[in-house]
Amino acid sequence: MKAFVVLKKIWLKFAEIVEKVGSTIILGLIFYTIIAVYNIFYRFFGLFKNKKVSSRWDVFEHNQHTMDDLTKEF
């Protein structure tokens, strides 16, 4: 019960901050923190390395051959 009250207080405080600062900025900060964590993995462990960056002619990966290919947004 006590934990619930504390959680509720934290939530209300959070809601208050969101109201003051604006939801977009808060959301931005949350996403940005996630990106920061990803960046640590990227930088130190070579994970999520964007292999797609290329300064030389590279094979085009997105040729479309079927109607099914066109239905995809990615």
Place this chain on the structure above:
Amino acid sequence: MTSNPVYILGISAYYHDSAACMLKDGELLAAASEERFTRNKHDDNFPLNAVKYCLKEAGVMLEDLDYVVFYEKPLLKFERLLMTYIQNWPFGFRSFTKSMRTWLGNKLWTSNNIQKELGKILGKKKKYKKGILFVPHHISHAASTYYPSGFEEAAVLTVDAVGEYSTASYGIGRKNKLEISHELRFPHSLGLFYSAFTYYLGFKVNSAEYKVMGLAPYGEPKYAEKMKELIKIFPDGSIELNMKYFCYEHALTMTSGRMERFFGKPRRKEDDPLEQFHKNVAASLQKVTEEIVLKMADHVRKQYDTKNICLAGGVALNCVANGRLLREGKFKNIFVFPAAGDAGGAVGAAYFLHHQILGNEERHPFKTPYLGPGFNRNKIESLLEKSGIPYKTYQDDELFTEIANLIDNNQIIGLFQGRMEFGPRALGNRSIIADARKKENWQRVNLKIKFRESFRPFAPTVMEDKLSQIYDIDVPTPYMLMTAQTKVKDIPATTHVDESARIQSVSREQNPRYYGIIEKFYQKTGCPVIINTSFNVRGEPIVCTPEDAIKCFIRTEMDILVLENFVVHASEVDKNKLKEIFTLEVFHND
């Protein structure tokens, strides 16, 4: 038994220059940019007005459409954005929040948004039920130029800022099949390199790149070698930008402070005067750009044994580079789609679906750039009557003679006729025309009619059959996408300081009315060339309707307005009174 025609609606939107087009059994019936209807230059909103127009022109309802196709893959683009932010952290918070706001609120739901927007045509709270198809950005560009080119086989090169990941691509088209084989990827982009300098020189990105091209002949390419510290050029035309100097990956600006230190000059502000330094930078940029385009094209030529090349993407609007490619003679035939930028992506996506995916073999070579709305003469006459504007009516032949006489009398004429052009150039149906023999018309039209920078040159329109007598070029250039050197001295208003000109050649078949006017002018004066500039003022999209044309006529010192066969003289019009009837929008400088 005849089968029902297949209608494909192509759409480009949500970045800049939104547009829509309509294909009927592979024939391009209509295409238009949204900006012309909303009067908001480079409008990036969903092209609802352009879609409505395309439906009307094709005489079909939304329910009759077989396919709706979008010109890029939104989720792939989103992935590229996220990957870029990950790599650049901790830089880019402001850019990140700004772009996430648009992506999470709108762009991430592109399919749903398109269905909702199309639903507005169906009625309140309705939604278009059929699925939306997505073609990658650079395939859309490639298809926009290959399929209408009419070539049975051609190499295809697309160069722009960035699509999903690609910044340039090349491949081969054979009959109805198009295969892109290679690409360059973000952030190494010739288009963004050009835009970064457009920004550094104080012009608007994604809008005023062509001004930098027009500025270049005033300068010396003194910094071309120095610029190669910023961009490494490989023999095959691939490029690597030194990203220490560019910050478009993570910031809301294009270049970093390091660029200013590199050149020893701060970035020019919009209203700052243009100094020789800026002209030299523009000249250097143009020289480097041409070198890259030529190397790219040469590499593509070596890959495929073909004499034809098709170009698209924003960089393909660089007519100086196109002209040089033609002169170098590496390809015998060059085709550039008139709407080579993102607006043309709508057309490419539709063509790609029709030929490559649906397997239709019959191609329809590009016949006309006049794919926008046209207006009924009765409607125009009644508008003139209603507004109390005095006018004279002429039959076609008399009209051409009258306009030729007016040009010879140094009158500046707003010419509105037929269907509107698709693409950024006015090609005689929404044009301001004047006498190219009078040098003062360069300044007069720039400052009193267009209200734009005095350095900007004017393009000529020349009768196609006189083209090679006047210019150092022997292939028609009907869409104003090539430059060539001027051979004669008597048309100073359309000859740039380096003797070059961005030429439109016109034939009777392409545009009989426009050709008829220039022919009469030639018969009277011996000069087969006139000034042709777009019918608008600075910051305004090219006029679309007769009302837009009248408003532009009112706000400038234009002498004559020609609306189809009706001629209005400014001297007979009370412009102040007309300002009470027509509400004039405010346009911001581009």
